[in-house]
Amino acid sequence: MTNSLLFGIATFVYFFAMVLYVSYLAFRSEMLGKVASLSLLGGVVVETAAIGMRWYESYQLGIGRAPLTNLYESLTFFAWTFAVIYLVLERKFKIRTVGAFVAPFPFLIMAYASLNPNDIQPLVPALKSNWLISHVVSCFVGYAAFAVSFGVSFLYLFKARAEKRSPKSTGSFWEFLPSSAGLDEIGYKTIAIGFPLLTIGIVTGAFWANVAWGTYWSWDPKETWSLIVWLIYAAYLHARITRGWRGKRAAILSIVGFAATIFCYLGVNLILSGLHSYGGAS
Amino acid sequence: MAVDEPAKGAKTDGTDFVAKIWDFLTSLKLVVILLLILSALSIAGTVIEQNKPVQEYYRFYQPGTVALFSKLGLFDMYHSWWFVACLSLLALNITACTMDRYRGIMAAMRKKNLILDEKLSKSLQNLTTIRYVLPPDAVEKKMVELAGSGFSGKHVVTVAEDGARHYFFEKGKYSRLAFFMTHVSILLIFLGALVGSFFGYKAYTNIFEGETVSQVEARTGKIQKLNFQVKCNTFHAEFYASGMPMDYRSDLSILQNGKEVIRKTIRVNDPLTFEGVTFYQSSYGSQPDQVSIEVVNRDGSVKGAVTAPFGQTVAIPGVPDKVEAADYQEHFHMPDGSEGGRAIGVNIHPANGGPTGLWLLVDQPEYDQRRGSAYYFRVKELKLKKYTGLQVNKDPGEILVWLGSILLIAGIMIAFFMSHKKLWISLRTDNKGKSELTIGGTANKNREAFSKEMEIMIQSLKEVS
Numbered sequence: 080m081t082n083s084l085l086f087g088i089a090t091f092v093y094f095f096a097m098v099l100y101v102s103y104l105a106f107r108s109e110m111l112g113k114v115a116s117l118s119l120l121g122g123v124v125v126e127t128a129a130i131g132m133r134w135y136e137s138y139q140l141g142i143g144r145a146p147l148t149n150l151y152e153s154l155t156f157f158a159w160t161f162a163v164i165y166l167v168l169e170r171k172f173k174i175r176t177v178g179a180f181v182a183p184f185p186f187l188i189m190a191y192a193s194l195n196p197n198d199i200q201p202l203v204p205a206l207k208s209n210w211l212i213s214h215v216v217s218c219f220v221g222y223a224a225f226a227v228s229f230g231v232s233f234l235y236l237f238k239a240r241a242e243k244r245s246p247k248s249t250g251s252f253w254e255f256l257p258s259s260a261g262l263d264e265i266g267y268k269t270i271a272i273g274f275p276l277l278t279i280g281i282v283t284g285a286f287w288a289n290v291a292w293g294t295y296w297s298w299d300p301k302e303t304w305s306l307i308v309w310l311i312y313a314a315y316l317h318a319r320i321t322r323g324w325r326g327k328r329a330a331i332l333s334i335v336g337f338a339a340t341i342f343c344y345l346g347v348n349l350i351l352s353g354l355h356s357y358g359g360a361s
Numbered sequence: 362m363a364v365d366e367p368a369k370g371a372k373t374d375g376t377d378f379v380a381k382i383w384d385f386l387t388s389l390k391l392v393v394i395l396l397l398i399l400s401a402l403s404i405a406g407t408v409i410e411q412n413k414p415v416q417e418y419y420r421f422y423q424p425g426t427v428a429l430f431s432k433l434g435l436f437d438m439y440h441s442w443w444f445v446a447c448l449s450l451l452a453l454n455i456t457a458c459t460m461d462r463y464r465g466i467m468a469a470m471r472k473k474n475l476i477l478d479e480k481l482s483k484s485l486q487n488l489t490t491i492r493y494v495l496p497p498d499a500v501e502k503k504m505v506e507l508a509g510s511g512f513s514g515k516h517v518v519t520v521a522e523d524g525a526r527h528y529f530f531e532k533g534k535y536s537r538l539a540f541f542m543t544h545v546s547i548l549l550i551f552l553g554a555l556v557g558s559f560f561g562y563k564a565y566t567n568i569f570e571g572e573t574v575s576q577v578e579a580r581t582g583k584i585q586k587l588n589f590q591v592k593c594n595t596f597h598a599e600f601y602a603s604g605m606p607m608d609y610r611s612d613l614s615i616l617q618n619g620k621e622v623i624r625k626t627i628r629v630n631d632p633l634t635f636e637g638v639t640f641y642q643s644s645y646g647s648q649p650d651q652v653s654i655e656v657v658n659r660d661g662s663v664k665g666a667v668t669a670p671f672g673q674t675v676a677i678p679g680v681p682d683k684v685e686a687a688d689y690q691e692h693f694h695m696p697d698g699s700e701g702g703r704a705i706g707v708n709i710h711p712a713n714g715g716p717t718g719l720w721l722l723v724d725q726p727e728y729d730q731r732r733g734s735a736y737y738f739r740v741k742e743l744k745l746k747k748y749t750g751l752q753v754n755k756d757p758g759e760i761l762v763w764l765g766s767i768l769l770i771a772g773i774m775i776a777f778f779m780s781h782k783k784l785w786i787s788l789r790t791d792n793k794g795k796s797e798l799t800i801g802g803t804a805n806k807n808r809e810a811f812s813k814e815m816e817i818m819i820q821s822l823k824e825v826s
Contacts, residue, residue, distance in 0.1 A: 200603075200605070201605065203607075204607070204609055204629035207628075207629070271777045274773065275770065275773045275777060278769060278770055278773055279770055285766070286766075289759070290631075291629055291630045291641075292641065292752070293563070293643070293753075293754045294563070298403075298406060303406060303407050307400050310396055310400055311400070314393075314396055317392070347407070351408070
């Protein structure tokens with residue numbers, strides 16, 4: 080299948096981009112940085128083609144469906160949204176140095192995806208719905224935004240410590256990274272992007288569940304965990320906006336939020352049972 | 362806190378008590394504790410599987426644990442009184458906090474600072490003073506044009522005591538009410554769920570092909586009469602070559618006074634709604650309609666034949682016994698553990714004494730011979746009838762839930778992506794007829810972007826000549 084080949088090439092390009100981002104941080108050459116960004120963009124382009132090809136091939140098989148319905152497809156789509164969101168933020172906030180810590184993820188996610196079966200299966204009746212695309216896309220773009228916030232918040236913790244230890248300029252490795260205040264702000268802004276998307280994802284999911292099963296909320300593990308994730312980020316936003324939580328406390332909340340997000344995405348499918356079993360590994 | 366505190370001396374015990382409760386309801390502590398408890402409970406509910414048959418719990422837990430968990434309501438915890446109490450407290454907390462902040466924000470919105478004085482200017486960003494050789498009227502015209510393009514709506518002009526003119530522009534004032542939208546929306550969703558649970562029902566019904574129902578049994582066990590009848594014309598299940606389900610569909614008709622009002626084929630993801638009641642394709646199955654059985658002597662000669670409608674007891678020719686086809690299994694488990702295929706559970710009612718039960722295998726006609734009695738049964742023909750399993754819902758609160766959801770999304774969007782921008786400009790004249798313009802602004806969100814916007818405006822103002 081052409082789509083598998085393209086996904087394979089995309090994985091390889093993501094790997095290449097990861098190596099370049101790390102070298103950029105190590106050698107601090109602007110040229111390397113530009114090539115790193117370009118190769119990540121190249122990975123996105125190849126993967127876009129792969130997703131499109133997989134969609135097209137599903138029609139050729141007489142199945143005809145969006146490639147967003149099992150673990151392999153959701154992981155590859157997650158890697159794609161992750162890379163896209165990161166590239167947009169890198170351009171907007173000029174944070175290429177963060178890339179060394181964020182760019183490995185698309186490669187790692189793709190590598191994990193490749194361990195799962197990737198044949199194109201037809202859809203069970205419950206998944207045949209126009210809500211599929213809007214529900215999955217909003218959830219995953221939200222997850223990707225939270226993932227970037229996680230990476231940036233994690234980096235914040237180290238950077239803030241380094242700044243505290245040596246407040247004066249020393250030309251050290253940490254100096255090369257964005258300021259802790261900048262990281263803190265990006266950590267917040269990415270959550271401000273992810274939170275509305277997660278909300279839309281939950282609402283479209285509830286609407287779809289109501290059409291398919293006649294109940295908009297049934298406390299199934301996926302629904303419950305998405306609510307927990309929503310509550311954690313809601314707490315983050317309230318703490319930040321009304322109580323002025325910044326820096327370390329905000330960063331830790333963002334990290335906790337992403338841990339819950341990952342459990343909601345993978346943990347629920349792999350460990351708990353429920354209505355969302357399509358995404359499981361089996 | 363923005364609550365109007367009564368004067369200290371005038372405080373009675375009553376108001377003191379009310380104030381204390383109010384303080385508790387609007388406290389950050391309450392929110393944090395509630396959110397933590399709700400999260401912990403929700404996690405517990407995903408680890409302990411909910412609403413399973415009791416037998417299944419005994420496979421995972423000790424009998425004592427099952428009894429304890431069941432008493433605590435842990436097997437249906439999202440509907441337990443303590444979980445609902447936590448949610449109610451959260452609703453109260455949201456209501457109180459929203460009222461509290463609503464007062465504060467409305468007061469702040471009403472109280473406008475229209476004069477760019479020294480105190481105000483200290484809190485502003487991009488504060489700049491520009492001097493012109495032009496008279497103030499000429500500057501004013503250009504200035505209003507420039508500032509007005511970025512700030513839709515009317516500006517307020519105030520003439521101060523010293524003769525200086527002060528201009529106040531603002532944009533996105535009502536974006537401050539986004540918090541009101543998001544919190545009210547959550548209350549609306551709660552209210553919708555409440556209305557649904559009090560005035561709606563969730564029920565389930567099986568309808569055989571060609572048959573009609575006019576009532577359904579709710580999950581609570583209550584019989585709900587419908588104002589109309591539902592008929593299942595046909596049911597079809599289709600499968601992919603791999604055995605995976607492809608499509609389930611029921612051709613349904615709604616009948617009123619014996620006349621067909623609506624006819625629709627429903628599928629998973631495509632239900633039928635009539636008079637507020639919605640029918641969802643949920644499951645399907647089949648039951649024997651009638652069974653033709655041959656009665657065979659031990660020597661292999663046929664004694665006679667019986668046609669037994671399912672569930673009815675019929676006489677067997679030449680024998681005093683009667684027979685009843687009472688049960689059906691699609692995948693019969695043989696005593697040795699193998700699969701026996703389709704099987705019919707039959708009761709034999711002798712003239713005297715109680716009935717005996719036995720299984721007849723449709724695909725192994727001579728199976729009953731091994732019973733070793735005077736005659737045995739052989740299944741000749743099995744007619745099945747299919748039924749469709751429908752979930753039936755009535756939920757008058759649903760519309761509130763969707764309204765709340767839309768309001769929530771809109772509120773969050775406004776809260777994050779719109780900001781309240783304010784701009785002050787003062788214009789004064791010195792005794793030589795030259796003008797001096799001072800400008801400064803503030804935004805409650807995304808200050809850097811606003812600062813850039815202002816820089817451009819200031820640059821254009823400087824170029825006025």
